[in-house]
Amino acid sequence: MLRQLTLAVTFLTGIPLKVEGDVSSADLWRSMGWYPLVGFALGAAAWGVYAGLLQLLPSLVAAVLAVLLLEAVTRGLHMDGLMDTADGILSGASRARALEIMKDSRVGAMGVVAAVLILIVKVAALGALARADAAAPLLVGWCAARALPALDVYAWPYARAAGTGEAFTRERTAGPVAMAGGLLVAGVVATVLVTVAVDGAGAWYAGLVVAAIAMGVALLVQAAVAKRLGGLTGDVYGMGIELAEAAALVVGCALVRLAG
Numbered sequence: 001m002l003r004q005l006t007l008a009v010t011f012l013t014g015i016p017l018k019v020e021g022d023v024s025s026a027d028l029w030r031s032m033g034w035y036p037l038v039g040f041a042l043g044a045a046a047w048g049v050y051a052g053l054l055q056l057l058p059s060l061v062a063a064v065l066a067v068l069l070l071e072a073v074t075r076g077l078h079m080d081g082l083m084d085t086a087d088g089i090l091s092g093a094s095r096a097r098a099l100e101i102m103k104d105s106r107v108g109a110m111g112v113v114a115a116v117l118i119l120i121v122k123v124a125a126l127g128a129l130a131r132a133d134a135a136a137p138l139l140v141g142w143c144a145a146r147a148l149p150a151l152d153v154y155a156w157p158y159a160r161a162a163g164t165g166e167a168f169t170r171e172r173t174a175g176p177v178a179m180a181g182g183l184l185v186a187g188v189v190a191t192v193l194v195t196v197a198v199d200g201a202g203a204w205y206a207g208l209v210v211a212a213i214a215m216g217v218a219l220l221v222q223a224a225v226a227k228r229l230g231g232l233t234g235d236v237y238g239m240g241i242e243l244a245e246a247a248a249l250v251v252g253c254a255l256v257r258l259a260g
Contacts, residue, residue, distance in 0.1 A: 007031035012038045012146065014075045029171040032153065033179030035146035040187045043142030046070050050138070051131040063127035067119065081238020082118060083111030085225065088235075090114075095229055099160060102235050118246050125249035132198050133256050136191050136206035141248025143187035144211040145241040148218055150180040152237050156222075159231035168234075184211065206255050214248040 006017045008031040046066050053062035071079060088102035090110040101108070126134060149168075154177045158169045191207030218240040225236050 003027065004031040005034045005037070008034035008038050012077070013042070013073050015073075025167045025170040028168045029153070029173070030176050032150040032168065033176035034183070035149055036143045036180050036183035036187055039146030040139060040143040040183075040190070042070060042073065043138040043140070045073075046142070047135055047138040050126065050134055054131055059129075060123070060127040063123045066126060067122050078238035078241040079115055079118075081235040082242040083107050083115050084235040085233075085239040086114035087111040089225055089228060099229065099233070102233065118242050121246045122249055125246070125253050128253050129249070129256065133252060135194050135198060136210050136255075137248045137252030139194065140187050140191040140207040140211045141214055141245055141252070143184055143191075144214050144248065145218070145244035147180045147184040148215060148222075148240045148244060149237045150176045151219075152222060152232055152240060156226045157231035159226075159229040159233050159236075166234075187211075203255070203259065206252070209255065210248050210251045213251045214244040217247040218244040 003019065004027065006019055007023065007027060009015055010017050010019060011028075011031065012035060046069065049069055050062055050066040053065055056062075057065075084102045084104075084107075087104075087108040087110050088098040088100075091098055091101050091108075093101060126137075129137065153169050154172055154174070158166050160166060188207045188211055191210075192204050195204055195206055221243055222232060222236055222240050225239075226232050229236075
């Protein structure tokens with residue numbers, strides 16, 4: 001279990017943990033069960049940084065720095081997937097050509113636009129949230145976003161015969177999906193406890209609403225992409241994470257407005 005958690009941390013972040021021995025496809029697949037825990041930790045770190053920066057800087061500047069820190073820690077991995085997917089899907093090309101475009105390391109106009117827009121949404125939404133109100137979107141939002149890859153792999157075939165994400169898809173047993181779901185539930189419960197303990201952190205159900213809508217938005221888009229490509233790829237997994245994170249922050253803003 002420690003090996004799987006280590007794999008999850010090293011893949012999702014730039015933290016240089018050592019993994020002993022050869023890594024099999026089974027190891028990669030099982031490590032996906034731990035992704036929500038890594039996401040929760042990232043969200044908690046971002047919340048702490050954002051809360052600290054709000055003591056020194058205007059909220060919009062604090063939001064920019066917090067979002068940039070998150071992208072740096074994850075090495076822009078998911079953002080790269082978002083850009084590649086946007087280039088391929090929005091090209092209007094055939095399925096085969098769209099997959100070729102997504103595999104190309106060069107970034108096109110649609111990829112740049114998608115990255116800029118998602119960053120604007122994240123920064124604007126986070127910057128509109130007070131310290132306490134940012135708890136649920138960051139904690140459970142980042143946790144829910146990383147519960148998606150295991151569900152994606154289990155629900156849809158891989159769209160290519162080979163690729164970076166293909167090694168994660170050879171097992172497709174139910175265990176990692178169940179584990180990811182269990183950790184997501186734990187993340188929601190932890191977020192409920194935070195919203196109750198921190199004064200002004202919003203309604204107790206905020207974490208549940210954020211998780212449900214964030215994952216729902218990402219899954220709807222991924223389902224449309226899967227229909228176009230005949231399955232998903234590693235890029236589309238990353239796109240889902242980025243969409244879920246942005247959706248979580250927007251939902252957080254909506255909950256604050258509704259509560260007010």
